[in-house]
Amino acid sequence: MKTQSCVVKGAKNVDIMTQDIQYDDNPEQTLIQIIRGGICGSDLHYYQHGKIGNYEIKHPMVLGHEVIGRVVKTHSSRLKIGQKVAINPSKPCLQCKYCLNGESNQCENMRFFGSAMYDPHVDGGFTQFKVVDTAQCIDYPQDAPDEVMVFAEPLAVCIHAVKQAGDISGKKVFISGVGPIGCLVVAAAKVLGAKEIICTDLSQRCLDIAHQMGATKTLLAHEDFTEYAQHKGEFDITFEASGHPSSIERCLTVTKAKGKIIQIGMGANVPNFPIMSLIAKEIQWIGSFRFVEEFNTAVEWLGTGKLDPLPLLSATFPYQELEQALITAGNKNDIAKVQLIFTE
Ligand SMILES: [Zn+2]
Ligand SMILES: [Zn+2]
Incomplete structure (x- = not known):
């Protein structure tokens, strides 16, 4: 045919x-x-x-x-x-x-x-x-x-990314870059019980969508992040979803010592990778790629209206x-x- x-x-x-x-x-x-x-x-x-x-x-x-x-x-x-x-x-x-x-x-x-x-x-x-x-x-x-x-497919990618962080219930989560993938990470993190979800992006329009999808607080990329960098960082888990070198640097600054960074943003190579803060803060940097059984989870969540x-x-x-x-x-x-x- x-x-x-x-x-x-x-x-x-x-x-x-x-x-x-x-x-x-x-x-x-x-x-x-x-x-x-x-x-x-x-x-x-x-x-x-x-x-x-x-x-x-x-x-x-x-x-x-x-x-x-x-x-x-x-x-x-x-x-x-x-x-x-x-x-x-x-x-x-x-x-x-x-x-x-x-x-x-x-x-x-x-x-x-x-x-x-x-x-x-x-x-x-x-x-x-x-x-x-x-x-x-x-x-x-x-x-x-x-x-x-x-x-279903992009949500599956995001559920897989959140699962890479282990149990996130009650955790403080930071998401850098809230295009479609970042926003679906927001929604998945909310369903899986994150306590606070704070997002940043260059675009106010993207931040507004992130807010509708469950972000607790949003900040434009040029705003002041000093309060989140205190005590070696405030966030248990960070999702880097932009791939920009400056975002990667910020993620390392605001993630607490022993915290996890999940890398989903596919960007260019980072010229001056801040390897020292990764070592000194004992950050776990975890890649995330596609999905396994999370496709079925995504279909179920969407089909039952658990997430919009x-x-x-x-x-x-x-x-x-x-x-x-x-x-x-x-x-x-x-x-x-x-x-x-x-x-x-
Ligand atoms: Zn896709
Ligand atoms: Zn195979």
Whole structure:
């Protein structure tokens, strides 16, 4: 059958392409009609630069990894035809040492939607119809709004990040950088019981959203942080979600001795990394990448209304207007999350 797909061909070069797909009655697979998708930083990066790091777009690749859809054909007794499901975009090998150890986000052979890491690239979910593994289809209460459920993947990333910090209930949390990911960390930290959540960003608009999503207090980046630097720092746990060198420095200043910094912001390299404060304060600096079972947690939280991501939704476009949607999503001053509609 035919499907129309949102593809990237290189820097500033995207297109809507008609492709052939085959649903060959594989018992493990399900044919999905995509309903909606969220544009993520990596989609935007492929559009703007034609690559992420060393992974360059060598041939047209379908973008998108934040999608929900409707079951069209399946052999699974777990799924019903016509039912809406969230699509887990990660496909670990389940055989490498990390997969066998329950750390499938570190899979050595991970095939993640919309990634140019391999050649041929792994196509993403911004397409009308897609064949996925039945295991990637996660069901949820059918009355949950589409625009809410599309947040499952970025929320999963953020729940994983919060879990990296261990038990955060009753803790004082600092979040530096509250774009969509930082704001979802705010919301996840609140659900998981953080006592105080203090956020900073360069943009008042982002801080306002963070506030709506559960921040106790917000400060613009140029404001005075001296009170938080007292006694070697005030915060038990810090999330660095901007990737800026100045933010990394601030995080080290306000995190208390023996505290933890979770690094989720992907930035440039830090030229003068303040390694001495890391050592002297015995800070634990922990990376966080993608998610494991947290995808199911995210679907459950969104499906039951435990958390409302909608303050982050800035604009919605029909998929045919892909390029306009990407340009809009690139306007970080005014826009948080942009979604594409494939069908109602
Ligand atoms: Zn994403
Ligand atoms: Zn693996």
